[in-house]
Amino acid sequence: MKKYIYFLMIPFLLGSCTSDSEFLDREPTNILTQDQAFGSPDIVLSVLANLYNRYYDFGTVEDWSSLAQFNVAFWSEAGRYGYFQNGGYGYGDWGTWDYGYIREMNLFLERLELSEALDPSDKARFAAEGRFLRASYYFTLVKRMGGVPLILESETYDFSGDATYLQHPRETEAAIYDFILNEADAILADLPADVNTKSRASKGAVLAMKARAALYAGSIAKYGASTPQVSLPGGEVGIPTSKADAYYDIALTAAQAIINGDVGNYSLYEKKPDLSDNFASIFYDKSNNPEAIFVEDYKLQSGKVHSFTIANQPRFGAEEEEGGRINPALSLVQSFETLDGQYKAFETTTTSGDPVFYESPQDIFDGRDARLKGTVIVPGSSFKGRPVDIWAGVQLADGSIVSGDSRGQEKELPGSTGQVQVVGFDGPIDGLEFTAQTGFYIRKYQDPKAGSGQRGTQSDVWFIRYRYAEVLLNAAEAAFELDQPAVAAGYLNQVRSRAGIMTDLTATDITFDRIVHERFVEFAFEGLHFFDLKRWRIAHQVLDGTPMDASTITQNIGDATKRLTQPFGLWPYKYYNPGDPNDGDYLYKIVKPNRVTGADRFQFGNYYSEIGQDILNNNPLIVRNPNQ
Amino acid sequence: MKIRHYLYLSALALIFASCEIDNYDEPESFFTGRIVYNGEPIEVGAREVRFQLFQPGFGNLAPLDVHLDTDGSFSGRFFDGDYKLKFLNGQGPFKAYEVNEQQGDTIFISIRGNTEMDFEVLPYYMLNSSQFSASGSTITGSANYTQVITDADARTIEFARLYINDTQFVSNNGDYNLGFSDLEVNTGRVSGNTTLPDNYDKDYIFARIGVKIDGVEDLLFCPVQKLDL
Structure with missing residues (x-):
């Protein structure tokens, strides 16, 4: 009886196979076709979001060390001490060659062009954004590699066995910069002039990029003349000096368009009465921030968060037993001017060699550029309402020092009974990771919100790629190079008075060193310092491989080529001498963290990163970068 | 014998067997x-x-x-x-x-x-007859130089320095010197002295003169000399 079932099944089996010839021909449920993807603005935006997400930053809050390179800070993490123990950099460092990204941007633009379902104004905006991202990546390429092949359409291999038609030579460095500047002009009209569009391209972002690119090109043309060996005969590296003024002109015009409010009401962030708090807020205040122009944004509980605060918060009493990694170096900290605009080293000893005593640890840092305390957490200041505990030990009357090798260690001092604390809970303890081994922590980009230091929550502080202060300083530099020092002084003074500096600069004060200095302190830990060193061709002087010493570090502050091959520290000590008027006061010493043993040397071959041998093999038309 | 043991045995056999077959000889x-x-x-x-x-x-x-x-x-x-x-x-x-x-x-x-x-x-220049001497904490050195490339590609001397180190590796790289001083550059000859670092406790030192040629990154050196202190 049971077997009848088989007979019953036969017609079903036969029927199901033949009756529907398109049975297997189904729409995929997990892939969008090109028509679907480019059929609705929402989906195009998410394609574009992928491209935005792959934007290349040299420094980013997602990788704390990328913001603190080149000895502006010591890295208080045992696994990273090696960075301060070697003598220089590899030729291949900082290289990038992501033509896969370029291809996808080209494909995006080509497919977008074919789409007929989109509203023309949407379409124009999307295309402009795609071209903005493509120009941004070519800017990244030209900064790091020099001139590169300029590929503006997707290319396909025809499997003929001969790939030579896909091989393109490098363009000149100037040609890539010209491409970026021309793209900026071409897409400007299609983008919104909206101050509140910050994580997508806007008119402001395009002009800010244009100003920066033109400024970089101009300075390479001008200062490249001082290092003729950093150039190639074909112009793939190096820009003729004669082009400098034209580029500076473009930079100044583009920057002034933003400053004059042509593309939206951008201005310096000036919301808080305390100028240091105000400066720090630029980097975390995301509501109506008029200074940020183009940012990488993050959002809590969305998966797109970062752990910059976890990595760098003052470790003692933090929300997680972690932090303290970036320790700003003395060379940076002492570069912040006094409020009347003077360069001044910290007074640690009197002329006769005796220590200078300060009643509270913060006193030595008073009366300085407000950006100091907005950028750096100094001893005696606080983060998230909790004071940091940074002091290296106790100095006794005879000059000897009692200190500990664990955080907040207690010992008995001579002439006292019972144990007392002899070193801060935040260090500095030489060689102990996560303590403030230079005596400082970083403040910039740290998130003051509760939970930002917890691994389960993390931080959603944005990373600012272009901000108004940079536009001002770019304009100032271009104006200075174009022999308009009064204009330059005006822009510099805006930035400086926001930082509380009361003495204005006049036209005669504006020198190359001034421009270099202002960018050094304003943009510390923002990922711009490296390209400044490169384009002015001073990297091989600043990083010359010669060790530094405590006696010369305090000299020539504000000098553009001041040596910075090693990070130094400034350690506070408590003075213990009961009965002495200075008992309980603080004194300071300049120290070199003992994990710093190497002195960095930047070679001519480091100015432009090495092009990988695999790339050279695949394309014999590519010429190598100089001095490698 | 469990299966596991056979596995170990065969693994062992593979380890020994694999060495010979597929490798090149090392460069000789x-x-x-x-x-x-x-x-x-x-x-x-x-x-x-x-x-x-x-x-x-x-x-x-x-x-x-x-x-x-x-x-x-x-x-x-x-x-x-x-x-x-x-x-x-x-x-x-x-x-x-x-x-x-x-x-x-x-x-x-x-x-x-x-x-x-x-x-x-x-070479742009050649160094020869270098001489070094030590007295107290002062290291004195001199060398003669001759310019080899004298045509349109000729380059001037940017500086000459006397480097000292406690190993036989002595150069301008910060890892390879304990100290240095600029030397006087006269016609055909560089000379001068440098001092030992404070608290130097070894009874020997290595000295070497390096000449930086304008626009050339790598220095030209004279032979290293070991000096007894």
Whole structure:
């Protein structure tokens, strides 16, 4: 009886196979076709979001060390001490060659062009954004590699066995910069002039990029003349000096368009009465921030968060037993001017060699550029309402020092009974990771919100790629190079008075060193310092491989080529001498963290990163970068 | 015997069996020599200057970097075969000779067994008759120099320095010196002195003079000399 079932099944089996010839021909449920993807603005935006997400930053809050390179800070993490123990950099460092990204941007633009379902104004905006991202990546390429092949359409291999038609030579460095500047002009009209569009391209972002690119090109043309060996005969590296003024002109015009409010009401962030708090807020205040122009944004509980605060918060009493990694170096900290605009080293000893005593640890840092305390957490200041505990030990009357090798260690001092604390809970303890081994922590980009230091929550502080202060300083530099020092002084003074500096600069004060200095302190830990060193061709002087010493570090502050091959520290000590008027006061010493043993040397071959041998093999038309 | 034991045994067998079959012999030929001018070696800093060897005929062409030792010598172990030797532009205080128009400065060499070869190059300057002496904590040094390239490519001396270190590696690289001083550059001669670092506790020191040629990154050195203190 049971077997009848088989007979019953036969017609079903036969029927199901033949009756529907398109049975297997189904729409995929997990892939969008090109028509679907480019059929609705929402989906195009998410394609574009992928491209935005792959934007290349040299420094980013997602990788704390990328913001603190080149000895502006010591890295208080045992696994990273090696960075301060070697003598220089590899030729291949900082290289990038992501033509896969370029291809996808080209494909995006080509497919977008074919789409007929989109509203023309949407379409124009999307295309402009795609071209903005493509120009941004070519800017990244030209900064790091020099001139590169300029590929503006997707290319396909025809499997003929001969790939030579896909091989393109490098363009000149100037040609890539010209491409970026021309793209900026071409897409400007299609983008919104909206101050509140910050994580997508806007008119402001395009002009800010244009100003920066033109400024970089101009300075390479001008200062490249001082290092003729950093150039190639074909112009793939190096820009003729004669082009400098034209580029500076473009930079100044583009920057002034933003400053004059042509593309939206951008201005310096000036919301808080305390100028240091105000400066720090630029980097975390995301509501109506008029200074940020183009940012990488993050959002809590969305998966797109970062752990910059976890990595760098003052470790003692933090929300997680972690932090303290970036320790700003003395060379940076002492570069912040006094409020009347003077360069001044910290007074640690009197002329006769005796220590200078300060009643509270913060006193030595008073009366300085407000950006100091907005950028750096100094001893005696606080983060998230909790004071940091940074002091290296106790100095006794005879000059000897009692200190500990664990955080907040207690010992008995001579002439006292019972144990007392002899070193801060935040260090500095030489060689102990996560303590403030230079005596400082970083403040910039740290998130003051509760939970930002917890691994389960993390931080959603944005990373600012272009901000108004940079536009001002770019304009100032271009104006200075174009022999308009009064204009330059005006822009510099805006930035400086926001930082509380009361003495204005006049036209005669504006020198190359001034421009270099202002960018050094304003943009510390923002990922711009490296390209400044490169384009002015001073990297091989600043990083010359010669060790530094405590006696010369305090000299020539504000000098553009001041040596910075090693990070130094400034350690506070408590003075213990009961009965002495200075008992309980603080004194300071300049120290070199003992994990710093190497002195960095930047070679001519480091100015432009090495092009990988695999790339050279695949394309014999590519010429190598100089001095490698 | 469980299955596991057979597994171990067969793994063991595989380990021993796999060695012989699929590996190349290791490179066996030493390629040694010096970079010289008129037979005199050109002294450079440790691991500062390199040239590259290319071996065509095996698919992708990847350079084999060969670094010069401080005394201008080099040594490497290679497979027998034909190689192309290329000095890199901007590497070293010298220029490579052009072999001929078509070949440029690329040198064709063949390595068959241990090979020793010196390569003539054209340095900007040469240093000779260097002299050092130590008295107390002062190290005095001098050397004579001659300008070799005097045509349109001639370059001036940017500075000359006396470097000291406690190992035989002495150069301008911060890892390879304990201190240095600028020397006086006179016609055909550099001279001057430097002082030992404070609390120097060894009874010897190595000294060396380096000359920086304008626009050339790698310094030209004189031979290292060990001084007893």
